Amino acid sequence: MSVSTTWPAARGANRSRRAGGRPRRQGLLSWVALHSLGLALGLMFLLPFVFVLLTAFMSDQQALTATLWPREWHPENFAEVFTSAPMLRYLGNSLLYAVLATAGMLLSSVPAAYALARLRWRGSNLAFLLVIAAMLLPPQVVAVPLYSLWANNHLTGTLWPLIIPYFLGDAFSIFLLRQFFLTVPQDYLDAARVDGCSELSVLVRVLLPMVRPGLAAASLFTFLYTWNDYFGPLLYTGEAQQSWTLSLALASFRGAHRDTQWNLTMAATIVVMLPVILLFLFAQKSFVRGITFTGVK
Amino acid sequence: MTAVELALPTTTSQDRDHPVQPRSDRGAWKRRAPLLPALVFTIAVTQVPFLLTVFYSFQSWNLVRPGSQHFVGLRNYVDVFADSQFRGAMLNTVVLTVVCVLVAMLLGLGLALLLDRAFLGRGVVRTLLITPFLILPAAGALLWKTTMFDPTYGLLNFVLGGETDWLSEFPLASVMAQVVWQWTPFMMLLILAGLQSQSKEVLEAAQVDGAGRWRTFASITLPQLSRFLQLAALLGAIYVVNSFDAIFLMTQGGPGTASTNLPYYIYQRAFEGFDIGQSSAMGVIVVILTMIVSTFTLRLMFRAFDVSGGVR
Numbered sequence: 001m002s003v004s005t006t007w008p009a010a011r012g013a014n015r016s017r018r019a020g021g022r023p024r025r026q027g028l029l030s031w032v033a034l035h036s037l038g039l040a041l042g043l044m045f046l047l048p049f050v051f052v053l054l055t056a057f058m059s060d061q062q063a064l065t066a067t068l069w070p071r072e073w074h075p076e077n078f079a080e081v082f083t084s085a086p087m088l089r090y091l092g093n094s095l096l097y098a099v100l101a102t103a104g105m106l107l108s109s110v111p112a113a114y115a116l117a118r119l120r121w122r123g124s125n126l127a128f129l130l131v132i133a134a135m136l137l138p139p140q141v142v143a144v145p146l147y148s149l150w151a152n153n154h155l156t157g158t159l160w161p162l163i164i165p166y167f168l169g170d171a172f173s174i175f176l177l178r179q180f181f182l183t184v185p186q187d188y189l190d191a192a193r194v195d196g197c198s199e200l201s202v203l204v205r206v207l208l209p210m211v212r213p214g215l216a217a218a219s220l221f222t223f224l225y226t227w228n229d230y231f232g233p234l235l236y237t238g239e240a241q242q243s244w245t246l247s248l249a250l251a252s253f254r255g256a257h258r259d260t261q262w263n264l265t266m267a268a269t270i271v272v273m274l275p276v277i278l279l280f281l282f283a284q285k286s287f288v289r290g291i292t293f294t295g296v297k
Numbered sequence: 298m299t300a301v302e303l304a305l306p307t308t309t310s311q312d313r314d315h316p317v318q319p320r321s322d323r324g325a326w327k328r329r330a331p332l333l334p335a336l337v338f339t340i341a342v343t344q345v346p347f348l349l350t351v352f353y354s355f356q357s358w359n360l361v362r363p364g365s366q367h368f369v370g371l372r373n374y375v376d377v378f379a380d381s382q383f384r385g386a387m388l389n390t391v392v393l394t395v396v397c398v399l400v401a402m403l404l405g406l407g408l409a410l411l412l413d414r415a416f417l418g419r420g421v422v423r424t425l426l427i428t429p430f431l432i433l434p435a436a437g438a439l440l441w442k443t444t445m446f447d448p449t450y451g452l453l454n455f456v457l458g459g460e461t462d463w464l465s466e467f468p469l470a471s472v473m474a475q476v477v478w479q480w481t482p483f484m485m486l487l488i489l490a491g492l493q494s495q496s497k498e499v500l501e502a503a504q505v506d507g508a509g510r511w512r513t514f515a516s517i518t519l520p521q522l523s524r525f526l527q528l529a530a531l532l533g534a535i536y537v538v539n540s541f542d543a544i545f546l547m548t549q550g551g552p553g554t555a556s557t558n559l560p561y562y563i564y565q566r567a568f569e570g571f572d573i574g575q576s577s578a579m580g581v582i583v584v585i586l587t588m589i590v591s592t593f594t595l596r597l598m599f600r601a602f603d604v605s606g607g608v609r
Binding site: 034035037038041042045046047048049051052055068108109111112115116127130131133134135137138139140141142143144145146147165168169171174224227228230231234235246247248250251262265269272273276277280281 | 336338339340342343344346347349350353404407408411416422424425426427428429431432433434435436439440441443444445450452455478481482535538539541542545546559560563564567568573576577580581583584
């Protein structure tokens with residue numbers, strides 16, 4: 001397996017020299033093999049992006065050909081994306097959905113997660129199991145009863161059927177936050193209680209400041225999930241173009257312009273990708289901490 | 298269920314934090330009370346739609362025929378299992394989930410091992426490798442459909458030559474390629490976090506004791522990673538079972554139903570065929586299947602690695 005070659009070459013070379021056997025050349029060979037493997041894998045992941053970027057700069061005609069490098073650069077394609085479709089409106093909708101959902105998740109899931117993490121009562125394990133079960137539930141399964149509920153309240157065609165549930169609690173975030181809350185030693189909380197804090201102010205004044213990375217991770221996950229969501233907006237706003245989010249708009253961007261304006265489609269793809277990549281670069285650490293915390297100690 | 302075992306890794310620390318408290322029960326309840334409504338409410342809200350789905354699954358109900366709703370017992374389930382398209386979709390879902398999770402994990406493991414070493418530009422490479430996970434899945438699906446698989450302009454045919462129409466000749470494999478591409482970075486991030494939490498002393502001690510690279514990897518690194526791998530497989534399986542965007546945007550489940558998975562089939566039956574009863578029955582089956590698949594994948598994998606027990 002390729003894995004065995006991935007030890008630090010220098011260390012490996014030392015080892016074999018110490019073992020007195022193999023020549024040093026093998027270290028160099030494995031170094032080269034390793035780096036070309038890395039390069040190949042990296043290229044495999046990057047190639048589509050490079051292609052998108054290059055196509056985004058091409059002229060309408062050249063984008064239809066199989067050439068790879070733009071003959072002339074057309075940066076104005078990016079501006080045209082905004083004039084040919086109400087991208088700012090879609091961006092606004094995406095932000096509305098993602099930001100409100102994240103805020104709602106924090107308001108609703110923090111108390112629930114705290115109750116699960118710190119309060120023991122008969123049935124607290126069952127409650128936790130139910131949260132896990134809700135996490136495993138595919139959105140398509142409950143789509144029918146939920147859709148009829150929102151349709152009866154005349155909210156289909158807007159983003160509210162997607163936002164409101166986050167104010168009622170989100171199973172994954174509850175799970176994630178619970179794992180973070182469990183890492184805070186009970187003594188801190190007891191000390192606060194002895195000092196006369198109510199349970200609610202223990203939560204707000206003592207616990208929350210200590211689990212700031214957890215709050216960041218849960219927010220980041222919720223933001224990313226709602227920003228990426230395609231099924232939800234498709235179901236509730238598919239017919240109502242004024243409520244489309246970027247995901248939906250991007251998929252239809254191509255539909256509306258057929259195959260003729262690939263350069264614009266690609267430019268739109270980049271416009272849509274950028275905010276999340278920037279967000280990630282700022283929040284990389286808490287994101288990684290978030291995924292590793294969900295189950296691993 | 299494995300999911301639950303995984304979800305409760307902190308029980309011991311919790312027990313430690315909760316020595317049996319002989320305080321008055323009434324006082325404890327007074328403190329608890331403000332928090333319970335949030336929890337009870339949340340659980341009700343997340344479970345009620347599912348209970349409704351279970352209820353609908355015992356009804357014959359098609360929106361095209363108003364007033365047709367009546368109780369039919371298990372007939373929807375019988376019909377669903379007799380439906381060969383449903384069985385095809387079920388098989389596709391299992392193949393899609395198992396293959397994608399395993400391949401993405403292996404690639405993720407390889408990349409994580411590479412990134413665990415110091416080399417020039419590691420930070421840049423890591424960020425670049427993560428990008429597929431960060432772009433909109435809808436954008437990712439379109440990107441593969443147009444830049445990679447298109448018979449005339451696609452990179453695959455540009456490199457390999459020929460005029461293969463990938464999405465109609467190998468629809469499921471094409472979708473899987475996109476899903477693997479999307480999920481490998483996630484696996485890589487998780488496994489990398491596991492690798493970087495290894496203690497350097499133990500690794501060096503193993504070297505001094507004359508353990509080879511493969512030996513060190515198999516008996517020290519892999520057991521250490523097992524929790525991270527389990528978690529990666531579980532989260533990956535939960536999301537991949539639910540794949541919808543890629544199929545909807547790349548193949549529309551076709552040609553025919555060659556690349557239809559269960560979420561997509563349920564969506565079609567409920568929102569294009571308006572058969573509420575049957576689509577609800579399928580939904581209930583999917584939930585059960587999700588649990589089986591995530592458990593099964595984990596079991597299989599850990600038997601293969603034989604690293605499940607004993608570590609920490």
